[in-house]
Amino acid sequence: MQVELVSPEAVLFSGECSQVVTRTVDGDIAFLDHHAAFIGALDIGQTQLWASDGIVTLALNRGFVEVSNNVVTILSDAAYAADEIDVAAAQADLEAARAALAADDDDDDAKAAVAWAETRIAVAGAA
């Protein structure tokens, strides 16, 4: 199936994939060829694309996925492959976010920041 990963500033990936795994707000979901038409809101998490030249793992900061006519379109504000992630910056973000969370454990922004930093570190570490 055709997969398009689109950010507001550019098309980040466009190509043929055998499988796509991503995470919607309700949980992980995998798409294979000829998946039924689907629209979902994505959570902060990892997305994996089984491309012809290997598995691409990306850190996604929310977004949307649409599947129709055997085309998977992922829209994301921020999507980074492992080699694009600045681990030191992610680590710093993580500490800042944890500190904010310690001060106020209902801070949703801080929770999201923790999740986003952890995702980036995990993706960078897996590569």
Place this chain on the structure above:
Amino acid sequence: MASGQERILRRRIRSIDATKKITRAMELIAASRIVRAQARVRAARPYSDKVTAVIANLASAGGEADHPLLREPAEVTKVAYVAIAADRGLCGGYNNNVLRATERAIAADAAEGRDYELVLSGRKALGYFRFRNYRIAAGFEGFSDQPSYADAQQVAAAATELFENGCQRVMLAYTQFHSMGNQSVAIVPFMPLEVGEFDDADGTEDSGGGPEGGYEFEPEPAVILERLLPRYAEARLYSALLEASASEHAARQRAMKAATDNAEELKINLTRIMNRARQDAITTEIMEIVGGAEALAQTGGEVDLLSDTIEARTADLFRARE
């Protein structure tokens, strides 16, 4: 003396030449940036197209159409304007055109009893409205050359906040980029959002009417729509910022080309005046020497010696001309 005038002209020509070099450099820089800005406009299109398509699919599949961002107001008492101009000048009428159009729109609204709010992007926009004592709700600067999506998010957030707090309508004033030689100021409605045939969705299950039909949703359509609409607003604002930026570079390129051409013309004219002044000075001086020689000859002086002096003097003069 004439040679004094010549020196002044020479200095002016040198200064114009220096200015010309600067304007020429700015012209070339702007020209190269237009290409890059155009590429960015193109690169941003897939995202906003896809977001629009997903919203249309959500709508046709019976997504909740009653989102605040989509609600047409019954009565408009306050309009927010998002005006996009440049951070820098030297781009002809680019800034003034957008800002004056915005000011006129505000005045037209005022005539009908509607209040205004202003969200400004670009240092020149801030200066313009601040000087005229307008109320500015939010101002952004520093990115008109190369706006990023994060910049668009900031501006969109400010506009959304106004829309949610008292403004029933948000208008977007920017310069549309049609082509290299054609840009025009446009004031277009921004909020409430109009997503194509979105109004057709009456909220009932009508999944057969979609282009694909029978979408599965995760989570339910209303929640997705709630998260998607702000993205759509951002994407639209982002493309407006990019187009404005491309227009800015095109305007600057044109202005700097005109400046370069003018400098060249001025240089040619001044060189001509300078040459004439120098020619006059030479002629006058020869006349003086010849006149002096004649006077001496009549009183019986040594003419041979004098004619040598005249030759040497004129040779000097012509050498100075080279």
